[in-house]
Amino acid sequence: MHLLSTLLAFVAALGVLVVVHESGHYLAARWVGVKVLRFSVGFGKPLFTRRWGADATEWSVAAIPLGGYVKMLDEREAPVAAAELSRAFNRQTVWARMLIVVAGPVANLLLAVLLYWGLFLHGVPAIKPVLAEPVPASAAALAGLHQGDEITEIAGQQVQSWMDIDWILLRKLPTQSPLQIKVAGGGMHQLDASGAALGDGKVSVSAQLGLHVYEPALPAIIGQLIPDGVAQRSGLRVGDQIVAVNGEPVKVWSDLVQWVRNNPARLLKTDVKRDSKIVTINLMPELSHEQQQEIGKIGAGPQIDEALFKDMLTEVHYSFGRALQQAFSKTWETSAFSLVMMGRMITGEVSWHNLSGPLTIADYAGQSARSGGLAFVSFLALVSISLGVLNLLPIPLLDGGHLMYYIIEAVKGSPVPDRVMELGQRFGMAALLTLMVFAFYNDVIRLFGSQ
Template sequence: MNTAITTVLAFLVTVGVLVVFHELGHYLAARLCNVKILKFSVGFGRVLWSRKRGPDQTEWALALIPLGGYVKMADEREGDVLPADVERAFNRQNVWRRIFIVMAGPAANFLLAIFFFWVLFVVGFPGDKPVLGPPAKGTPAALAGIVDGDTIVAIGEDSVQTWSEVNLRILQEAVNRNRVAVEIESPGGRRGTRTLDLTTTDAGDFDQTLLPKVGLRPYVPHTRAVLGPVSPNRPAARAGLQEGDLIVAVNETPVPTWVEFTAIVRANADKPLKLEVERRGTRFNVNATPEADGKGKSRIGLLGVAAGDELKREMERTRTRVSYDPLTAIPKAAYKVWDLSIFSLKMLGRMITGEVSWKNLSGPITIADYAGQSAQAGWITFLSFLAFVSVSLGVLNLLPIPLLDGGHLVYYFAEIVKGSPVSERTMEIGQRVGLALLLGLTFFAFYNDINRLFTG
């Protein structure tokens, strides 16, 4: 399927599933409290489709702008309410019922994320073992004594089995500027503890480059540059290269490993390369020009050839699959959601104080891009993406910003403390402040999205 179509469809599925469950939380809680529901909308703006259903003739609608949704309840502050429905109006409910209804939306997102993670833990998800390559000189990993071939077994008190777990844990510790104990296992099976000093990380470090900056990078097999299958009508095939050929040198520079060979190819898009090739004991030279793929910083060169079996066997040794039995997976999934929620709040706090760059804030364009990439990677990766975004949506809606669920909760807790509802004037001012804050966040998110499009 076309990449653009996949991205659009994956984004619509993401928004649709997460928004529907969020609003369904509000809807079900309101029904339990016997509040009359006038409308359940997925999306904003012009209505594309709607039907009225149920004893209250609730309008179920699909709107043009797929960036959210809402549940509209009978409320005397927002419009006329029929005399027969006055006691069922939202504003007539006691404060605890209102808190319950508002909390139900974010709670639905957290429960959905727990379910997604539970499915992933039961089915099992593939990953790469955190086997380390040589750390760059001067990095925290090098200073800690980590060497090529070490495997990370635990970070702090948490065991880790994959690189994705390592990435999240290191990110969490870096946000807190901690010195963290890392348990490693050497290639010979010996275990020891190394201390990573993450106290010097700065606001610009919290992105995909964090691990390399720390000095943690995946182990790279030292296998020769032996070619695997050669794709027809691609540069390698046009140059006469065949499966089993050994690349000895590029532009008269020796390339002892596959990784060094591919690094040169990727860095030389549309530039002719002189390849020294060995085939069944005979050496000869060919010229090949890697074709360009991608744009900007993502632009790389490709020859259209896969790695040989030697590298594949070596890489297979670093692959693993993480899974748990159904009962064990429940607390694992719940802890995962809790852990991600706390981490998200800490990241937001660090953004506000300037300790973490606002460049880490993503908008709908970036989310759509990630949705498309994860969907193309397979349903397990896409389900994991949905779980992460569902947690983020739950946390975002609990922020104490008027117009969000968290802002309403602030009003209700203030009502409990003072013994009476917050004044209409206070709520009006709060809504204006909340709107300004949300517009500001939206601006930053879109700016970051557009900046990523042009800079890669």
């Protein structure tokens, strides 16, 4: 069922993004008077085709849903009747061609603005930026932060939710340190962030600094069991309360987690309270790997009282005008941050393991869809920005590559030579294939293995 929902969510997300992107090209082409021959969602064999409009444009849905294209009248691809030469793409001014090319990525960015606007108007549920007790000797502990502190500002930037903390840290580091932290009640703290690194994406920047979200203590009661997992095979049942492990008392769920994680493939004598009786169950946590460490897992989850977490949630929303302003700001900042991260990958400051491909995107699409409409819309906005930014990169075959050629043409007064464009196409194809292979490799490692 999860596989089906993931697939449907991925196809739906990709379909929306492709239609919006290609609609940008289509509308710009029509606006400057270029004739559009075909509007295709997907590549390969058409599954559905219909001709519609004054120009009898062919509207098509093809078998491979990993993109799309708008085919325009162009003398470089086929002979054009004399009566329609003025409507050929290659006969347009360089400025008109630049507009058509850039309209696709811009459409994706405008879609993100629209989606964020709707989210901010509606209100987005989020986790309050309340701290757990900082890790001893960490930057947060040395700054004097403690459990229960609610962060309201970082480096002058307003913090409304936990997500804001990592977002601000990623933008401020590594260039700014120390960071001034303001907490509810007016307290100010200086956080030395010089020891944080953007790293390879396995450990968040906030966690590196000893900042962790506060979580109410959960009782050590089994709330869910993975079918045929270690816990279920050993005889644990939903509703069982773990009271001791190897003779040591277990008071909260985190105590049990530590016992399990720290003892992979070791026998744990577990005392369980069941129906007012104490029974003993032997558990041997399954050996697993996480961040190059060996840990134990038993396939069990806690019983969660939603009332405990109700006070930890907040809702971020704005007025009509303020929501639109925030939507533009969010889109701009995310776009700029994407470019910065790409630059840091090139310089080696950030690992290429952060690069994601279609499998990871599909997985996130499925997860966000199962989490609700707001989560899926937020995911769609983020991917739309990524698609817009990626297509503006000056790489031949992408919109940004064509834009680069037209800018050169506008400056020098004549088109880029065909031979140069041919070599550029080869380079662009090689670069994109390399990125695709690397991204797919990361997907496989991230989803099916460990590093």
